[in-house]
């Protein structure tokens with residue numbers, strides 16, 4: 001087995017490249033500009049950026065955060081986004097190493113274990129890329145582009161569909177209590193009578209319902225807020241983003257994201273009011289907090305949900 005550090009290094013480098021692309025998305029998508037044309041250029045003097053001035057993180061330091069042509073400062077957002085994406089990808093690569101090491105050392109689990117874990121890993125990596133981008137875009141422009149949120153929902157459904165392909169014939173069935181409901185045709189021949197939904201249907205349908213449920217829940221909260229406070233608390237983009245988190249992670253991690261996001265936004269709001277920098281009508285970029293909540297939920301959500309479920313048992 002290749003050592004873990006090799007996985008982490010590969011993930012880090014891949015993350016730097018994706019982070020660099022993410023910076024292009026952040027600069028151009030809210031303005032609805034093309035992602036490919038024109039090529040990278042200084043927004044001040046329009047001079048094209050040379051390849052050796054376009055190396056993620058490193059170039060920003062070598063140029064001392066200034067354009068080589070006009071000397072205008074380059075925002076620190078560029079290296080930070082690249083570094084954050086790189087770290088996110090390195091963490092996912094380390095998780096991938098854990099999955100593969102477990103899989104190669106013991107073959108006791110169900111056949112779908114490795115493909116499931118790997119696909120979930122890819123989903124988390126994609127989610128991090130999208131959330132880091134959305135967090136910065138909402139903070140800077142107040143916009144959450146559909147090209148990120150809707151694409152994320154689509155990718156989530158595709159990945160869960162791909163997971164379903166690897167399900168074994170009797171894995172993940174939704175079973176009804178025996179002797180109460182008798183179905184004769186659903187499920188597989190040797191398991192008649194108690195299968196409600198077969199694995200793939202339950203998996204894909206459940207994830208689509210999760211995304212839809214998260215979307216509707218946020219629409220309801222938005223409506224309630226408008227009724228009570230007579231102003232807009234969040235946009236449709238926030239609801240689409242939560243649906244995206246649900247599509248890529250599942251329903252409960254999405255709820256956890258919302259909880260963390262609302263908590264962080266409230267703390268920040270109280271902090272601003274206390275410092276006299278905001279009143280009760282100031283607007284917060286809620287999407288940025290929701291994105292941060294999503295990143296936390298993607299990282300530690302499983303453990304929190306498990307601990308909570310054990311508490312209730």
Ligand SMILES: [Zn+2]
Nearest residue numbers: 042045067070
């Ligand atoms: Zn310039």
